[in-house]
Amino acid sequence: MPHDSVAPTPPAHTPAPASLRGKRIPVAILGATGAVGQTFVRLLEGHPWFEVTELAASERSAGRPYHEAARWIEGQMPARLREVQVLPCDPAAVRAPIVFSALDSSAAGDVEPAFAAAGRLVFSNAKNYRMAADVPLLIPEVNWSHVALLEKQRMLRGWSGALITNANCSVTVAAMALAPLHQAFGIERVFAATMQAVSGAGYPGVPSLDILGNAIPYIADEEPKIEEEMRKLLGTYGDGAVTHTPLRVSAHANRVAVEHGHTVCLSVGFARRVSPADVSEALRAWRGPDGIVGFLEACPSAPARPIVVTDAPDRPQPRRDVNAGRGMSVVVGRVREDALLDVKLVAMGHNTIRGAAGGSILNAELCVMGAPPVPAGLLAEITGAAAARAS
Numbered sequence: 333m334p335h336d337s338v339a340p341t342p343p344a345h346t347p348a349p350a351s352l353r354g355k356r357i358p359v360a361i362l363g364a365t366g367a368v369g370q371t372f373v374r375l376l377e378g379h380p381w382f383e384v385t386e387l388a389a390s391e392r393s394a395g396r397p398y399h400e401a402a403r404w405i406e407g408q409m410p411a412r413l414r415e416v417q418v419l420p421c422d423p424a425a426v427r428a429p430i431v432f433s434a435l436d437s438s439a440a441g442d443v444e445p446a447f448a449a450a451g452r453l454v455f456s457n458a459k460n461y462r463m464a465a466d467v468p469l470l471i472p473e474v475n476w477s478h479v480a481l482l483e484k485q486r487m488l489r490g491w492s493g494a495l496i497t498n499a500n501c502s503v504t505v506a507a508m509a510l511a512p513l514h515q516a517f518g519i520e521r522v523f524a525a526t527m528q529a530v531s532g533a534g535y536p537g538v539p540s541l542d543i544l545g546n547a548i549p550y551i552a553d554e555e556p557k558i559e560e561e562m563r564k565l566l567g568t569y570g571d572g573a574v575t576h577t578p579l580r581v582s583a584h585a586n587r588v589a590v591e592h593g594h595t596v597c598l599s600v601g602f603a604r605r606v607s608p609a610d611v612s613e614a615l616r617a618w619r620g621p622d623g624i625v626g627f628l629e630a631c632p633s634a635p636a637r638p639i640v641v642t643d644a645p646d647r648p649q650p651r652r653d654v655n656a657g658r659g660m661s662v663v664v665g666r667v668r669e670d671a672l673l674d675v676k677l678v679a680m681g682h683n684t685i686r687g688a689a690g691g692s693i694l695n696a697e698l699c700v701m702g703a704p705p706v707p708a709g710l711l712a713e714i715t716g717a718a719a720a721r722a723s
């Protein structure tokens with residue numbers, strides 16, 4: 333084979349953690365009618381540890397059967413959910429202990445803290461709290477140690493639940509490619525140019541007459557997000573805080589006529605001399621921090637390899653590679669010398685799976701496993717409180 337295989341791997345059959353005692357944890361999806369909400373529904377259908385029991389959305393959708401409220405985008409809506417009545421995004425109406433939020437930032441700002449205050453473990457995709465000092469911004473393989481912020485968050489905010497965020501989708505792709513290199517060699521400067529799929533803009537998203545046969549060199553708010561979130565993601569946790577890495581990042585964000593898969597062209601400057609061969613070797617060997625690799629291997633959503641390196645001269649390509657690791661791997665190729673910085677490469681990943689719903693689900697799986705440093709007893713506390721509410 334000329335390069336590493338990027339074929340989708342079959343779903344893992346992972347035994348549930350003993351703490352679940354053979355039962356799946358009920359979970360709710362907030363913003364269930366939108367594109368990312370629907371991706372949560374698809375990925376969680378048949379999940380061995382989680383069962384979607386509640387769907388919530390805006391006042392406009394609340395009270396309607398899910399099949400009427402949501403214009404389903406890919407494949408078929410799971411039959412068992414068609415008649416489920418959509419709930420309002422209110423913790424008094426939604427009972428599940430674990431909540432996946434696909435809410436737009438206009439709603440997430442009030443709704444997500446309300447659920448965390450009401451004892452729920454909230455996994456957010458929205459931008460609102462990503463940069464808050466007490467909120468973990470997580471990509472498990474990159475910075476799982478930052479989950480330790482939860483202890484301080486719950487104390488400071490007086491929440492019986494907690495809030496965990498995942499990163500913007502294009503940052504996720506870039507950060508996964510850069511984390512192994514930062515750990516091994518120390519990165520000082522990054523130039524990033526994205527080619528982002530239309531699904532990143534949600535549904536109905538970018539008008540077809542704007543994007544067909546076109547590329548748009550602007551995505552609102554995207555460039556500052558890439559620059560700021562990258563510094564937090566690659567930062568270090570200690571003494572109850574994350575110290576952002578002093579990395580200089582310059583980003584260009586572009587929308588292109590691709591359905592799924594964000595591509596990021598990266599030029600990287602290191603603190604010392606690093607060759608393309610060093611970079612390829614570090615990427616191929618990387619599985620994430622030693623302390624959680626065993627936990628990741630037991631997570632149903634974790635790919636066998638978070639980074640798939642290809643030596644093919646014309647890859648990665650969204651059309652061919654976007655489903656690597658069932659959409660959870662980032663495919664990296666074109667690793668070569670850079671005349672301006674040191675090394676350049678191209679990273680591509682599934683924006684609505686690894687970059688959104690799949691990333692949140694993996695965060696939740698690691699929490700359920702109690703992967704350290706998840707605060708001891710967090711899951712038992714949250715599910716115990718939910719059982720008490722139900723009785």
Ligand SMILES: N[C@@H](CC=O)C(=O)O
Binds near residue numbers: 500501528533687
């Ligand atoms: N802002 C991104 C979505 C990912 O978070 C995009 O527009 O593609």
